[in-house]
Amino acid sequence: MALLSNTAVLLGKELRTEFRSRELLTTTVVFILTIVVLFSFTFDPSVNESRRFGPGLLWLAFLFAASLMLQPCFLREQTNDTLSALRLSVNDPFAIFLAKLAANTLFLLLTQVLLLPVFSILYNVPVLGAFPQLILVMFMGSLGLSVTGTALSAISAQARMRELLLPLLLLPLLTPVLIASTEATASLLVLNPIMPWKWLGFLLGFDVVFLTALWLFGEYLLEE
Amino acid sequence: MTPASFSPTGIRFENIDKRYGGLYALRRVSLEVPAGECVAFAGRNGSGKTTLLRIAARLARPSSGTVNFLNGSGEKLATPPPAGFVAHATMVYDELTAEENMLLFARLQGIAKPTARAETLLAEVGLLERRNSLVRTFSRGMRQRVAIARALLNEPAVILLDEPTTGLDPQGTSWFAQTVRQLRDSGRTVLMSLHGESEVSTLATRAIRLDAGAVVADTRTGANFRSILAFANA
Numbered sequence: 438m439a440l441l442s443n444t445a446v447l448l449g450k451e452l453r454t455e456f457r458s459r460e461l462l463t464t465t466v467v468f469i470l471t472i473v474v475l476f477s478f479t480f481d482p483s484v485n486e487s488r489r490f491g492p493g494l495l496w497l498a499f500l501f502a503a504s505l506m507l508q509p510c511f512l513r514e515q516t517n518d519t520l521s522a523l524r525l526s527v528n529d530p531f532a533i534f535l536a537k538l539a540a541n542t543l544f545l546l547l548t549q550v551l552l553l554p555v556f557s558i559l560y561n562v563p564v565l566g567a568f569p570q571l572i573l574v575m576f577m578g579s580l581g582l583s584v585t586g587t588a589l590s591a592i593s594a595q596a597r598m599r600e601l602l603l604p605l606l607l608l609p610l611l612t613p614v615l616i617a618s619t620e621a622t623a624s625l626l627v628l629n630p631i632m633p634w635k636w637l638g639f640l641l642g643f644d645v646v647f648l649t650a651l652w653l654f655g656e657y658l659l660e661e
Numbered sequence: 662m663t664p665a666s667f668s669p670t671g672i673r674f675e676n677i678d679k680r681y682g683g684l685y686a687l688r689r690v691s692l693e694v695p696a697g698e699c700v701a702f703a704g705r706n707g708s709g710k711t712t713l714l715r716i717a718a719r720l721a722r723p724s725s726g727t728v729n730f731l732n733g734s735g736e737k738l739a740t741p742p743p744a745g746f747v748a749h750a751t752m753v754y755d756e757l758t759a760e761e762n763m764l765l766f767a768r769l770q771g772i773a774k775p776t777a778r779a780e781t782l783l784a785e786v787g788l789l790e791r792r793n794s795l796v797r798t799f800s801r802g803m804r805q806r807v808a809i810a811r812a813l814l815n816e817p818a819v820i821l822l823d824e825p826t827t828g829l830d831p832q833g834t835s836w837f838a839q840t841v842r843q844l845r846d847s848g849r850t851v852l853m854s855l856h857g858e859s860e861v862s863t864l865a866t867r868a869i870r871l872d873a874g875a876v877v878a879d880t881r882t883g884a885n886f887r888s889i890l891a892f893a894n895a
Contacts (some may be wrong), residue, residue, distance in 0.1 A: 439771065442768075443769055446765065446768045446769055447769070450754070450757070450765050453756075453761070454754060454756040454757065455756065457756050458756055462893075515750055516755070517750050517751045517753060517755065518750035518751075518752050519752055519753065519754055519755070521715075521718075521720050521746070521748070521750075521752055522752035522766065522811065523751065523769070524720060524745075525719075525720065525744075526766050526769035526770050527769050532793055581662060644834060660721070660722060
């Protein structure tokens with residue numbers, strides 16, 4: 438219970454500081470919109486090409502956005518050494534990770550929901566027909582990005598060349614999430630959408646494995 | 662300060678080594694601080710003062726050796742008590758108000774009646790009227806007051822102060838010295854790292870000099886109090 442209540446308190450703090458500063462969300466939304474618009478100008482895809490390549494472009498944009506969004510996740514705790522204050526206050530350091538990954542998942546999902554109509558218009562791909570299923574895929578994909586990204590953000594925050602280190606570690610490790618999310622999204626953007634259970638199962642497995650690893654070893658990532 | 666509701670607690674370091682790769686931050690540090698003592702650690706930058714305090718706060722793990730907390734009779738405590746830690750960094754969020762910061766940490770620590778506790782402590786550090794202001798609008802001295810209030814939330818018996826007066830103006834340093842005096846007089850054990858002599862260092866009942874991660878002088882073993890602090894200034 439202490440873990441859940443601490444997580445809820447910390448999640449409240451993450452949301453309050455972000456909605457007060459709007460640093461991450463604004464930057465990420467602008468960045469991801471720019472990428473999607475640039476892709477559409479560069480390729481000028483037809484409807485069929487959009488259905489074929491759109492999901493890949495979309496998830497690549499999400500991946501870049503995630504690496505941008507996840508970077509400051511632990512870095513901003515270093516400004517005033519607030520991470521030490523959190524570690525002194527919580528019984529289970531996993532609460533710190535849980536709150537951060539919940540906030541990151543929420544921010545990513547929000548960015549994706551904002552982006553989806555823009556993608557639909559620019560690439561001429563209707564998304565309303567499979568909107569709830571798309572949200573589920575995006576949630577599972579975002580969770581995968583956040584679990585891995587939050588852990589790596591904790592590691593890279595303590596390293597030299599941290600700005601380079603996170604994308605270098607994150608992008609290869611997230612290749613399975615990118616493939617599964619792209620395939621799952623592609624299944625939902627065809628003329629007759631089908632629920633991609635196989636890929637959703639894969640994403641669930643990825644999320645569970647990394648979440649368990651974070652629960653087991655997260656404490657060591659926060660140590661000096 | 663509010664009336665003390667803590668048990669007197671001492672601390673014992675036994676053969677503490679701390680290595681970062683091949684670099685020794687601490688070498689075989691062994692010392693005992695009885696409950697209620699106010700110890701000033703002095704030494705040059707990199708002498709190991711901060712590392713020792715962070716190990717005492719359990720923010721860092723020693724590479725070898727043990728840290729034990731002791732009750733008033735010098736017996737080992739089974740569960741380490743909470744320690745209040747104040748460093749040069751304020752350890753509070755600039756984007757939250759003073760009260761939001763206090764409530765955040767009070768709730769994380771499971772303190773009963775967090776709002777009342779936060780208001781009491783903010784009143785004690787003279788920030789009750791500014792409780793709804795964002796910390797980023799505060800001066801360095803005011804931020805350090807919030808830091809002290811945060812560190813006292815859970816009634817710690819051991820207070821760890823890591824160069825807390827760095828960057829404070831004379832008025833802020835005087836206020837801080839007065840606070841440390843109150844903490845010491847309330848029976849709390851105070852361990853502080855300092856850079857040379859100051860209004861705060863005069864409050865110490867014992868001084869220890871660290872050099873290259875090792876204890877090289879201790880007033881308990883006959884070293885001169887002023888020479889330890891003067892050396893740190895050199």
